[in-house]
Amino acid sequence: MTAFVDIDDVTLVYKGASGGVHALDRFSVSLQKGEFAAVVGPSGCGKSSLMKLVTGLVPPDFGKIQIAGDTVRGPVKMAGMAFQNPNLLPWRKVIDNVLLPLEIVQPHRSRFRREKERYREEAKALLATVGLDGFAERFPWELSGGMQQRVSLCRALIHSPALLMLDEPFAALDAFTREELWCVLRDLWQKIGFTVILVTHDLREATFLADRIHMMSARPGRLVLTKEVPFPRPRPIEVCYEAAFTDIVHELRAKIGEVRKG
Numbered sequence: 001m002t003a004f005v006d007i008d009d010v011t012l013v014y015k016g017a018s019g020g021v022h023a024l025d026r027f028s029v030s031l032q033k034g035e036f037a038a039v040v041g042p043s044g045c046g047k048s049s050l051m052k053l054v055t056g057l058v059p060p061d062f063g064k065i066q067i068a069g070d071t072v073r074g075p076v077k078m079a080g081m082a083f084q085n086p087n088l089l090p091w092r093k094v095i096d097n098v099l100l101p102l103e104i105v106q107p108h109r110s111r112f113r114r115e116k117e118r119y120r121e122e123a124k125a126l127l128a129t130v131g132l133d134g135f136a137e138r139f140p141w142e143l144s145g146g147m148q149q150r151v152s153l154c155r156a157l158i159h160s161p162a163l164l165m166l167d168e169p170f171a172a173l174d175a176f177t178r179e180e181l182w183c184v185l186r187d188l189w190q191k192i193g194f195t196v197i198l199v200t201h202d203l204r205e206a207t208f209l210a211d212r213i214h215m216m217s218a219r220p221g222r223l224v225l226t227k228e229v230p231f232p233r234p235r236p237i238e239v240c241y242e243a244a245f246t247d248i249v250h251e252l253r254a255k256i257g258e259v260r261k262g
Ligand SMILES: Nc1ncnc2c1ncn2[C@@H]1O[C@H](COP(=O)(O)OP(=O)(O)OP(=O)(O)O)[C@@H](O)[C@H]1O
Pocket: 014, 015, 016, 021, 022, 023, 042, 043, 044, 045, 046, 047, 048, 049, 050, 219
């Protein structure tokens, strides 16, 4: 089967005055359509750089990235993105934050004014799916951090992207809220069926959510390990408290320890 996302032998060097920063080195990973992949690795190993490459924000120095058979040569429209900071615009209501990509991304942009009511209904339905029924007319500063991150997920998904790119989206949340948001993401993914690349420091998060976990070496980031997560779907949160789950987390933690020492 051909891969939906194919990251093939990619090298990235940020040019700079002092000889540049070698961020990624001959990194290859591929994902099937609908797959949930997590990328873990020591701090500074190039995880966010990988996100920038896949979304076409920076070009590789070597190698190539293909999505749905097309080589990435510029910003990728079929990707939705969410980051550690929800980055909601404080002067826009929740619903207007969610609708923002539709005002920018074609073909929605040209239809937006004419079909605004339909889009608003879709945004409200998405907000209800993540537990924010009734919050559409609030402002971001009226919501908790976890609620803001739910809004950020809705904004990333409103244009029905085939690929969702997540860079530490839950890192700033407390442990309980984080687990709640894992379940929100799990349910959205199961319902809608997009492909996901999740960058995270949290090995439990990767093990709970992903089909496969890719571990990177210390900078320059190389692929050192791919771990298949064997737990069946749908995955209840209780799986995180099973011995087999803890074994995988320990195995990953030990490997990251080795990788950090170089
Ligand atoms: N625009 C840039 N210009 C120069 N160097 C950069 C740039 N962006 C990132 N880097 C460097 O590239 C390396 C990889 O950075 P990146 O943010 O991809 O790592 P990361 O694994 O996401 O880090 P962390 O886990 O700390 O979030 C780092 O040494 C960083 O300082």
